[in-house]
Each structure stands twice: as C-alpha cells, then as structure tokens.
Amino acid sequence: MKKKFFIPAGLIAFFALLLTVQTAFAHTSITAGNYTIEIGWVNEPAIVGQQNAIVVNVSTISDNKPVENVSGLIVAVSYGDQSKTLTLQPLGEDTPGHFIAPIIPVIPGQYTITLGGKLGDTSVNSQVQPEEVQSADTLQFPVVEVVQPAVSTDWLAWLGALLGLIGIGLGVTALRKMR
Numbered sequence: 001m002k003k004k005f006f007i008p009a010g011l012i013a014f015f016a017l018l019l020t021v022q023t024a025f026a027h028t029s030i031t032a033g034n035y036t037i038e039i040g041w042v043n044e045p046a047i048v049g050q051q052n053a054i055v056v057n058v059s060t061i062s063d064n065k066p067v068e069n070v071s072g073l074i075v076a077v078s079y080g081d082q083s084k085t086l087t088l089q090p091l092g093e094d095t096p097g098h099f100i101a102p103i104i105p106v107i108p109g110q111y112t113i114t115l116g117g118k119l120g121d122t123s124v125n126s127q128v129q130p131e132e133v134q135s136a137d138t139l140q141f142p143v144v145e146v147v148q149p150a151v152s153t154d155w156l157a158w159l160g161a162l163l164g165l166i167g168i169g170l171g172v173t174a175l176r177k178m179r
Contacts, residue, residue: 027055028130030115033122034061039113039130042100046133048108053100054130056088058119066097072118075101079111105133 027040038057046052056075058067068090076085086101105111113128137143 027057028128030126030128031061032115032119032124032126035059035067035119035122035124036061036064037115037119037124037126039115039128041130044131045138046105046131047139048105048133048136050136051102051104053102054086054113055091056099056101056115058097058099067119068096070099070119072120073115073124074117076114076116077101077103077111078114079105079107079109083114108133108135 027038029036029038031037036059038055040055042053042055043050054075054077056070056073058070058073059065060067070088073088074085075088076083078084084103086103088099088101090096091098091100110129110132113130115124115126115128117124
C-alpha cells in the first residue's frame with residue numbers, strides 16, 4: 001500500500017472517532033429566575049453503602065457569579081415513599097457557590113432530589129433525578145463467591161438422632177436380658 005493513502009485514511013479515522021465520542025453529563029441544570037442550579041452526586045457512579053453527597057452548585061445567569069447565600073434553599077431526597085430533608089454545607093472555602101448535602105444511599109435505584117424554598121427573592125420548586133445509584137458489585141473486585149455446601153447436611157443430624165435411639169433401645173434390651 002502506498003504512503004499517500006495513510007494520511008487521508010488516518011484523518012478520516014480520527015474525525016470518525018471524534019464524531020462518535022459522546023460526553024456524558026451526569027449533573028442536571030435547572031433555571032430558577034436569574035439563577036442556574038446544577039444538581040448531581042459528588043462521587044459518580046453513586047454506589048450503595050458508600051458515603052456520597054448531593055452536590056448543588058448555584059450561580060447567577062446574567063454574570064455566572066457563584067451564589068454564596070443559599071440559606072433559604074431546601075433540599076430533600078426521596079426514594080419510593082420515603083423522604084429526608086438534607087442540610088446543605090459549603091463544599092469548601094475555595095469553591096464559592098458549591099454546596100454538598102452528605103448522604104449514604106442504601107438501596108440501588110433512582111433517587112429524586114426536590115429543591116424548594118427561596119434563592120434571594122426567587123421561589124424555587126423543582127425535582128431532579130440524578131444518576132441512578134448502583135449496587136456495590138458494580139465496582140467490587142475480585143468477585144467474592146459464596147460457597148454453598150454441595151449436599152445438605154440435615155440428614156447427618158437425623159442419622160445421629162436415629163443412631164442414638166437405636167443405642168438406647170439396645171441398652172434397654174441388654175439390661176432386660178441380664179435380669
């Protein structure tokens with residue numbers, strides 16, 4: 001094959017890869033008045049039994065400045081018919097407008113985050129479903145196999161009881177013959 005075909009073929013393959021790669025955005029953005037609120041999990045994928053947190057990033061739409069006062073914002077998480085109000089706390093001093101609400105998800109599946117209350121003078125009332133919580137075996141390695149006995153051992157207990165009764169019967173018979 002001639003060298004002049006390698007460069008065009010390589011460029012075609014490169015552009016084909018660029019066009020087929022899709023970026024996954026796991027956080028969801030909502031708009032409330034002049035505010036953009038981004039909600040998701042701190043650690044993704046969220047895994048059952050592992051500490052995680054709901055992340056809430058708040059900024060203004062007009063100038064994209066972080067909003068530091070979210071004291072009027074209420075964040076609740078629900079799963080099925082259970083709901084829990086969470087407490088927002090700043091993610092850190094060097095990340096204004098970024099807040100977390102710690103949680104340990106204990107059941108795999110879809111959780112719903114409900115935002116309510118106020119940001120400044122703006123009422124907030126939205127629901128978001130972040131990325132689904134995965135079972136622990138999603139990331140566990142190596143796989144732990146539970147070894148089950150090949151045969152039930154219940155028969156061994158019954159055999160022991162039967163042999164004990166036979167022994168008692170033989171002992172009683174031997175005592176009667178001695179008399």
